[in-house]
Amino acid sequence: DAGVTQSPTHLIKTRGQQVTLRCSPISGHKSVSWYQQVLGQGPQFIFQYYEKEERGRGNFPDRFSARQFPNYSSELNVNALLLGDSALYLCASSLLSEGNQPQHFGDGTRLSIL
Amino acid sequence: AQSVAQPEDQVNVAEGNPLTVKCTYSVSGNPYLFWYVQYPNRGLQFLLKYITGDNLVKGSYGFEAEFNKSQTSFHLKKPSALVSDSALYFCAVRGTGTYKYIFGTGTRLKVLA
Numbered sequence: 387d388a389g390v391t392q393s394p395t396h397l398i399k400t401r402g403q404q405v406t407l408r409c410s411p412i413s414g415h416k417s418v419s420w421y422q423q424v425l426g427q428g429p430q431f432i433f434q435y436y437e438k439e440e441r442g443r444g445n446f447p448d449r450f451s452a453r454q455f456p457n458y459s460s461e462l463n464v465n466a467l468l469l470g471d472s473a474l475y476l477c478a479s480s481l482l483s484e485g486n487q488p489q490h491f492g493d494g495t496r497l498s499i500l
Numbered sequence: 501a502q503s504v505a506q507p508e509d510q511v512n513v514a515e516g517n518p519l520t521v522k523c524t525y526s527v528s529g530n531p532y533l534f535w536y537v538q539y540p541n542r543g544l545q546f547l548l549k550y551i552t553g554d555n556l557v558k559g560s561y562g563f564e565a566e567f568n569k570s571q572t573s574f575h576l577k578k579p580s581a582l583v584s585d586s587a588l589y590f591c592a593v594r595g596t597g598t599y600k601y602i603f604g605t606g607t608r609l610k611v612l613a
Contacts, residue, residue, distance in 0.1 A: 390543070419600070428590055428603035429544070442599040476543055484599055486532040486550070491543035 388413070390492035392477050398498045399467050407462045407495045411479030417441075418460040419489060420452055421476040429476055435460055436482075464497075472499045502527045504593050506604035513581045514612050521576040521607045523591030532594040533574045534601070535565055537587050544590060550574060561585070581611045 391410045399405050411418050417436045421429035431444040435454035449465045458479075464471055474496050478489035503526045513519045525531055533550035548559025550567050558564045565576050576589060591604040 421603075428605050429601075431600040431602070434599050436599075444600065478544075484594075484597060486594075488534055488546045488549055489601065490546060491536075493541070493543045 390477055390479050390490055392475075392492035392495050394495060395493070396496045396498075398500060400500050401467055401469060403467050404463065404465045405467060405497060407464075407475050407477075407497075409460045409462070409477030409479075409492060411458050411460070411477075412490055415479035415481055415490070416458055417480045417482060417487075418454055418458065419478045419480075420460070420462045421478065422446070423474040423476055423494070425473075432462070467499050469499050472497060502593055502595050502598070502602045504591050504602050504604040506589075506591055506607045508607050509605075510608045510610060512610045512612060515583055516580050519576075519578050519581045519585070519609065519611070521589050521591075521609060522573070523575060523604060524571070524573045525591070525593045526572060527593050527595040529596035531574075532596070533565075533567070534592045534594075535559065535563070535574075535576050536590045536592060536603075538590065538606075539587050547576070547589075581609075583611045583613050585609060586611045 393408045419434040420432040423429045433452045434442045438454045452462045454460045474494040476494045478491045480487045480489045505524045535547040536544040538544050555567050563578050588606050590606050592601045
């Protein structure tokens, strides 16, 4: 079975631009979460979606937005990019949105802002 | 508020020796605890999770974790380290009824041949 897939794998943007990152969860998984991992740090929670509804949001500005589609895939959008947005963006899927279900991660999109 | 601490930035161990990577947590209610491993330029890979009532949890690749409720710890262990175990290890916690994982800052494990 295919794991979590993310696209693109790498992206270079300049300050002020907008970016869209894409994620396809493991088949049957209805929950998708997004994380930002800055070099040398642990992943920081951005959003969780379950059954196409936002279940939670981390401490990120409104420039960050996301959505989940009927097939449970998801997009993360970031507007007005700043140098500090340079990071590895990870998508994770799980069967449920709570409990002890482990999340399964994709390999991420590495975003570089010039 | 939930929090996770990994007190060691790096752990060095000789191949064949036992290894321990430490994790302490703070969460309201019963904790859901997890360990993940990250190899260079890859996402996080699930290793194991805490199961209520089991103080020693076994996971993938020979790893296990010891849960201690009084010390609020969930240390990752392996009886005999391999060079291929060298990677970045993350502890994560999720509180009961909450939706998000909180990750520690990570511990880099280096196994020396």
